[in-house]
Each structure stands twice: as C-alpha cells, then as structure tokens.
Amino acid sequence: MSEDKLHQRRSIKKILGRILIVITVLLVLYFAIAGWDANGKWHWATAAYRLADPLRAVIGNEGVAKLEAMLFRVRDAVRQVEYSTGGGEPVSPWEVGEAPQVPASLTPVWTATPPTQTPTPAPTVGAQDGAAQVSVPSSPVPTPEPLATATPSPTPLPTWMPPPADSLSGAEGEGVWQPYLYTSSGRMVAARTFVRPDPERPYAYVAIVAFDLRYVHLNYVLGLAEPAEPGGLHGDGTIPEEDLNSGTILAAFNGGFKATHGHYGAMLDGLVPIRARWDYATLAIYDDGRLHIGEWGPDFNLTSDMLAYRQNCRMVIHEGQIGEYVFINSAYYWGGTVDWDVVVIRSGIGMNQDENILYYFAGPSISMPTLADAMLAVDVWEGMLLDINDTSVHFTAFDYTDTGIQVLPLLPDEMETDINRYIAGEHEKDFFYITAADEPAP
Numbered sequence: 312m313s314e315d316k317l318h319q320r321r322s323i324k325k326i327l328g329r330i331l332i333v334i335t336v337l338l339v340l341y342f343a344i345a346g347w348d349a350n351g352k353w354h355w356a357t358a359a360y361r362l363a364d365p366l367r368a369v370i371g372n373e374g375v376a377k378l379e380a381m382l383f384r385v386r387d388a389v390r391q392v393e394y395s396t397g398g399g400e401p402v403s404p405w406e407v408g409e410a411p412q413v414p415a416s417l418t419p420v421w422t423a424t425p426p427t428q429t430p431t432p433a434p435t436v437g438a439q440d441g442a443a444q445v446s447v448p449s450s451p452v453p454t455p456e457p458l459a460t461a462t463p464s465p466t467p468l469p470t471w472m473p474p475p476a477d478s479l480s481g482a483e484g485e486g487v488w489q490p491y492l493y494t495s496s497g498r499m500v501a502a503r504t505f506v507r508p509d510p511e512r513p514y515a516y517v518a519i520v521a522f523d524l525r526y527v528h529l530n531y532v533l534g535l536a537e538p539a540e541p542g543g544l545h546g547d548g549t550i551p552e553e554d555l556n557s558g559t560i561l562a563a564f565n566g567g568f569k570a571t572h573g574h575y576g577a578m579l580d581g582l583v584p585i586r587a588r589w590d591y592a593t594l595a596i597y598d599d600g601r602l603h604i605g606e607w608g609p610d611f612n613l614t615s616d617m618l619a620y621r622q623n624c625r626m627v628i629h630e631g632q633i634g635e636y637v638f639i640n641s642a643y644y645w646g647g648t649v650d651w652d653v654v655v656i657r658s659g660i661g662m663n664q665d666e667n668i669l670y671y672f673a674g675p676s677i678s679m680p681t682l683a684d685a686m687l688a689v690d691v692w693e694g695m696l697l698d699i700n701d702t703s704v705h706f707t708a709f710d711y712t713d714t715g716i717q718v719l720p721l722l723p724d725e726m727e728t729d730i731n732r733y734i735a736g737e738h739e740k741d742f743f744y745i746t747a748a749d750e751p752a753p
Contacts, residue, residue, distance in 0.1 A: 394514050401482040401513050404505055404674075404722050482507070482516075491520060492561045492708055494747040500526045500561065501745075503721070508684035509677065515654065517674035517685035518722055520562075520706070524667050527561065527745050528600050530554065531579055531619040532733075534740040537569045538577045538621075539584040546579065548738035555734065559747040560716075563733035564671055564706040565658055565698045566741035567623030573645075575622035576607070577741065587613070587622055592695035594660060595620045600748065602669060604662050604693040605629075621741065627659060628694035633683045645679075645696075654678050656725060658704040661686050661694030670694075673704050675725050702728055703740065 485505060492501035505518045522529075533539075533546020554560060567575060576587030587593060589608040596602055596619040605611055606626060613620075625644045626634040636644045659672040659682050672685055672694075679696070686694040698704055706721035707730060716734055720726035732738050 394512075401507065401516075403482055403484045404516055404518050404724070405484075405503075485516075488521070492522075492745075494526065494561070495558065498526055500747065505674070506685055506688050508688060509654075509681045512654065512676055515674065515676035515681065517672055517677055517682065519685065519689060520671045520721065521689070522669040522671075522745060524600075524602065524669055526748050527669075528748050529596055529602055529669060530744050530746060531566075531596055531621060532738070532742050532744065533577060533579050533582065533584060534566070534742070535737045537740045538567070538575065540570055540574070544582055544584045546582065546584070546741065548740070549736040550734065550744060554744070554746060557746070558711055560709050561745045561747060562706065562708045563742055563744035564673075565704055566743060567621055567697050569740070573624065575624070577621050578617075579619045587620060590625075591622045592624055592626045593620050593622045594695065602662060602666060604660070604695060623698075624696050626693065627679070627683050627696055628661060628686045628691045631664070631687075631690075631692050633680075633687070637679050637683050654681075655699055656701055656704045657682050657699045658697040658706075659686065659694055660697055661691035663690055664692035671706060673706055673722065673725075675701075675722075698740075701725070705729075705732065707733060709734070 485507060488502045488504045490499045491503040493499050501520055501522045503518065503520045505516045507513060507516050509515045530550075532548060532550060535548035536545060539545035550560070550563075567577075570585060574585055574588070575591060576585050576593070577583070578587070587607045590606050592604070593607040593611075594602065594604050595611065595617055597614075598616050598618045603611060606629070607620075607622060625636040627637060628634060654676045656673065656675040657677050657679070661670045661672070662668065663670075670686070670689060670691060672682060674682075674685070677685075682696070683694075705726050707726070708719040708721065710717040710719060718730045718734070720730055733742055733744060
C-alpha cells in the first residue's frame with residue numbers, strides 16, 4: 312500500500328472517530344437533558360423513553376428493542392446481586408396501614424357505610440404540566456370520600472376465588488385483598504393486592520386491582536398520537552368534559568403498544584385509527600357497559616353495539632389457561648418489543664369467567680410468564696398484555712378535594728412521572744378510565 316493511500320486511510324479513520332465521539336457526546340447530553348420531567352426531577356426511564364424514538368429512526372425497532380433488553384438485563388442483574396447480598400429487602404408496594412384487610416381467598420361484596428357528603432367545585436381540564444391539582448370552577452358536585460385512603464367499614468367478603476400464589480417473600484400484605492376505591496355514596500368498588508409469583512426474584516411483585524363491574528364502567532380514550540398510522544386518524548387524548556366534571560371518575564390506566572410495535576387494532580365511537588387483526592387479543596366495550604376479552608375472529612367480531620375495542624398482541628390467558636404464545640419469543644406475536652423472558656415493568660388486563668370482575672395488573676421486574684402466573688393466581692379466564700416500560704405503565708386513582716383532583720399512583724415508586732397525564736388533556740397515548748355506575752348493571 313502506498314504511503315499516500317495509507318495516510319488517506321488514517322485520515323478517514325480519524326474523521327470517523329471524531330464523528331463517533333461527537334455523536335456519543337450529543338447522545339449523552341440529550342440523555343441528560345431528556346430525563347427531566349415537568350416537576351423538575353430527573354428519571355433515567357424518562358430519558359430512555361425520549362431517546363428511543365430518535366434511535367428508532369436510525370437503528371429501527373429491532374435495534375432499540377435489543378438495546379432495551381440489554382439495559383433491562385443489566386438492571387435486573389444488579390437487583391439480584393443486591394437482594395442476594397442482603398442489600399435489598401422485599402417490601403409492600405404500598406402502605407398496608409390499618410385499612411380493613413381480607414384474605415385473598417375472599418371476594419368483596421363492595422358495600423360500605425355511606426360517608427357524609429359535602430359540596431365541592433367540579434374539576435375542569437387545564438392542569439399545568441406536572442401539577443398535582445386541576446383548577447376548578449364554581450359549579451358544585453357531590454364529593455367522593457378519599458379513594459385510596461378511605462376506611463369505611465365494608466361487610467365481610469364471601470369466597471369467589473382461590474388464594475393467590477404462595478408467598479415467596481413474606482412481605483407484609485402479600486396476597487391480602489385491601490379495600491381500595493369507593494364511590495361518593497361509600498360503596499367499595501375496587502380492591503387491591505399483590506403477589507410475587509417469580510421464585511427467582513422474590514423482590515419482583517405484581518400489583519392487582521379488582522373492579523366490581525356491577526358498579527363501575529370502563530371507558531376508553533384514543534391518544535392524540537397513538538394508536539394511529541402515520542398521517543391517519545387519531546383521537547384527542549382527552550377525557551370528555553362531562554365525565555371529568557361529573558365527580559365519578561375513580562381511576563385511569565394505560566392502554567397498549569404504539570402502532571409501530573404491531574399495528575394492533577383500536578376503535579372508539581366508530582373512529583378506527585387501526586383496523587382489528589384476526590386472532591389477536593382484544594378488549595371490547597359495548598354500549599350497555601358490558602366488557603369482553605378474547606381473540607378477535609374466533610371468539611367474537613364487530614357488532615353494531617360495540618362502542619370500542621383495543622387489541623394488543625396475543626392472549627396471555629385464554630379460557631383459564633396460559634396462552635400458547637406466551638413462551639414464544641416472536642416479533643410477529645409480541646410486537647417487536649423486548650423478549651418475553653426479559654424482566655421489565657409490564658401491565659395487563661383480565662376478566663373472570665363470569666365477566667363481572669375486571670382486573671388490572673402491573674409490576675416491575677416481571678417477564679411474560681410471570682404476568683401469566685399472576686393472572687392465574689386470581690382465576691383470570693381471559694387476559695391480555697397492555698403496555699410495558701417505565702414511562703408507559705401507569706395507574707392512578709383520583710380523589711376529589713376542595714381544590715381539585717388529587718392523583719394517587721397505584722405504585723408511587725414506579726409511577727411517579729407525569730402523574731397528571733390522564734386528566735391534563737391531549738395525552739399522547741391511549742388509555743382507559745373507570746367511572747362509577749349510576750345503577751347496577753343488569
């Protein structure tokens with residue numbers, strides 16, 4: 312090789328090296344800046360989420376998924392070392408406190424002594440980003456008692472499901488149902504517990520919220536940006552004003568994957584950003600308040616009384632059994648996200664066989680099989696995956712106060728970013744919210 316060519320090659324290497332250094336520095340700076348939320352706190356998960364989309368444009372979904380999987384495996388390895396060396400102890404995901412507790416083998420009747428009601432201004436959309444309260448006008452509405460902290464005395468709970476999985480950690484409150492959410496009349500309409508179904512990770516838990524569908528309605532909101540095809544139809548990411556001002560909203564939680572991760576179907580009030588896909592796990596909401604979860608096509612299809620549907624991957628639990636795809640790692644079935652065995656915060660939704668109890672599941676450091684085991688622990692008949700990753704999995708209860716709506720995350724340590732996302736309006740991604748029903752469903 313001539314000296315000129317050798318010098319030219321070295322020059323090119325130097326230039327490429329400098330470009331790589333610049334790109335690395337820019338990525339580090341972007342990561343550092345992107346991690347700040349509206350409350351002035353820095354979160355690595357927020358930074359990673361905001362960095363993921365620009366990276367997808369360069370290395371694609373599969374490349375980003377591999378990077379995420381590597382990061383999650385490293386984080387889990389650190390947690391395992393901490394736990395094995397005594398640096399980490401299993402704790403309850405929330406304060407157990409003195410609230411009435413019921414063995415997990417019992418079911419809520421969800422009746423309670425009505426609390427005293429006082430008028431309060433109705434909330435309106437318009438909270439500033441990161442604020443914990445929403446401004447209110449002067450029109451009065453009934454005031455529900457504080458939700459997560461209310462302690463009316465419910466009646467004893469009769470049996471309806473088997474105990475959750477055996478306690479692996481002995482953490483206080485594990486496998487014990489606690490009263491959780493109440494309507495303004497004092498009726499308990501939701502209970503919560505948590506289980507630890509992964510014997511290899513005693514520190515990993517799955518929180519479970521059970522809703523009594525006789526007394527609540529599930530509602531769906533299409534996000535401002537997701538799910539939607541590029542340049543296609545989309546929603547507004549906003550809870551209708553009549554619901555937000557009603558004083559009946561009890562909770563809200565995340566929807567499913569972005570369109571780019573599987574193009575799973577979604578519909579609300581005839582608006583169809585993405586058409587339903589055959590065989591895929593689907594949650595349907597009907598205009599009379601009924602819910603159904605199953606495979607689109609084999610189990611049910613579009614009908615004139617269907618108000619909304621949302622698909623996400625394959626069935627996790629189908630007819631009381633773990634779905635046949637849960638242990639298959641395929642982008643075709645699971646949306647090209649992280650592998651099924653990678654532990655990360657995941658969420659899911661399910662129903663019992665009688666379709667009168669709705670369950671929400673969420674927990675950090677869990678794999679797909681772990682999520683499936685948690686669903687089986689409470690006798691879910693049909694269950695499906697919702698979203699994953701730290702910034703996307705989110706559940707908040709709402710407490711109407713004299714100054715507005717107080718938001719109460721289900722898992723304060725895991726769901727502390729952008730806590731007003733569901734009531735501030737124009738949320739980027741789709742979500743569900745729960746309202747109290749006027750009368751028991753037939």
